[in-house]
Amino acid sequence: MPRIKPLLMVQKREMNANDLRQCLRIAFGGILGFLYCKLTHSSYGAFYVVYPMLLLGMVPVINGHILRQFAASAGLVTVVVLVLHGLFGDKPVPMTLLVAGLFALLFREMARGPNLLFGAQSIVALSMQFNFASYPGADVVNLALSNGAATLLTVFIACLMHTAFPDVEPRQPRQMPAKPASNRRHEVILATTVATLSFIAFQVMDLRGSLSAQVATILILFPLNWKGAGPAAWNRAIGTLVGCNVGLLLQLLLFNHFNILPLTAFGLWLSLFIFARLHTLEGGLSASGFSGLTTMAILFGQYLSPQQDLIYSDLYRFSSLAVGVSAALSAVYLMHHLLDRFESTRLQPLV
Numbered sequence: 001m002p003r004i005k006p007l008l009m010v011q012k013r014e015m016n017a018n019d020l021r022q023c024l025r026i027a028f029g030g031i032l033g034f035l036y037c038k039l040t041h042s043s044y045g046a047f048y049v050v051y052p053m054l055l056l057g058m059v060p061v062i063n064g065h066i067l068r069q070f071a072a073s074a075g076l077v078t079v080v081v082l083v084l085h086g087l088f089g090d091k092p093v094p095m096t097l098l099v100a101g102l103f104a105l106l107f108r109e110m111a112r113g114p115n116l117l118f119g120a121q122s123i124v125a126l127s128m129q130f131n132f133a134s135y136p137g138a139d140v141v142n143l144a145l146s147n148g149a150a151t152l153l154t155v156f157i158a159c160l161m162h163t164a165f166p167d168v169e170p171r172q173p174r175q176m177p178a179k180p181a182s183n184r185r186h187e188v189i190l191a192t193t194v195a196t197l198s199f200i201a202f203q204v205m206d207l208r209g210s211l212s213a214q215v216a217t218i219l220i221l222f223p224l225n226w227k228g229a230g231p232a233a234w235n236r237a238i239g240t241l242v243g244c245n246v247g248l249l250l251q252l253l254l255f256n257h258f259n260i261l262p263l264t265a266f267g268l269w270l271s272l273f274i275f276a277r278l279h280t281l282e283g284g285l286s287a288s289g290f291s292g293l294t295t296m297a298i299l300f301g302q303y304l305s306p307q308q309d310l311i312y313s314d315l316y317r318f319s320s321l322a323v324g325v326s327a328a329l330s331a332v333y334l335m336h337h338l339l340d341r342f343e344s345t346r347l348q349p350l351v
Helices: 017-039 045-058 065-089 092-113 118-135 138-163 181-204 211-219 226-257 263-282 288-303 311-339
Strands: none
Touching: 017 045, 017 138, 017 263, 017 288, 045 138, 045 288, 065 092, 065 118, 065 138, 092 118, 092 181, 118 138, 118 181, 118 211, 118 226, 181 211, 181 311, 211 226, 211 288, 211 311, 226 263, 226 288, 226 311, 263 288
């Protein structure tokens, strides 16, 4: 088995003109979402800051197919949260089976390729909302409405950012390698099993402040195999550690002025731009730069308020993430070796 090298996945030394425009789109798009959630006092601010990071960071272009995937994801998540969670939220076994089946369908879309954004966005959004909905006294209707509002705002922000900072030259589309059927089965079964185990763990245990850890256990599955999940977990841990330290540094610099919105917004914008630069140098992959972006989005979007600073959330976030990612990575490793024992689910090397 190939040895995993714990290195940052930097693919180039400097940005080109398109990369600079994408950095500006990510930084300004994240700030617009942050300002909206703080000015409207939303209880689910993470949606408004994380979603622009996903749409502007994972996809460097915008077109009708991408917007349809993003809108379809919002519709699916809203129906699942309102209907399935409303009917089966207090019935653990049926709910777990339904979630596993839903994860399998979404990871199948990711493994196939054309609707990767739909699958990825749906899985992340469902994981976040299942986490929030499990809190005692959670208002599921308000949760679903916030998700819908965040999706509409994200689409508007993405269109606005691509209009204000368009690419200088056309981008070459990524070529998706052809996968044998055994690879697709391997990827779907592995990712579905680990994501379902993550869902069970975060539903059973009282992990109210561990939203970021649950999201991390999902994001490291996006490579859909053990060979990719190992470097993804390592880079996510590095990005989270750096992101948490940047959050602490901003907190110390602002000191008692963290409740002054323009100062906080400028510090967040600068941090997002720096992490966006690393993200583009890593080829736009879900690595340390993207991890830093989502770290800052969750910390500032969900946990920062005029009455609450980031110190406890910042320190708790990294410790919980380290435990969650380690457990998820162990499950990925075991599932990989189990599935490789059978010819129909064996992971074949791609040409």
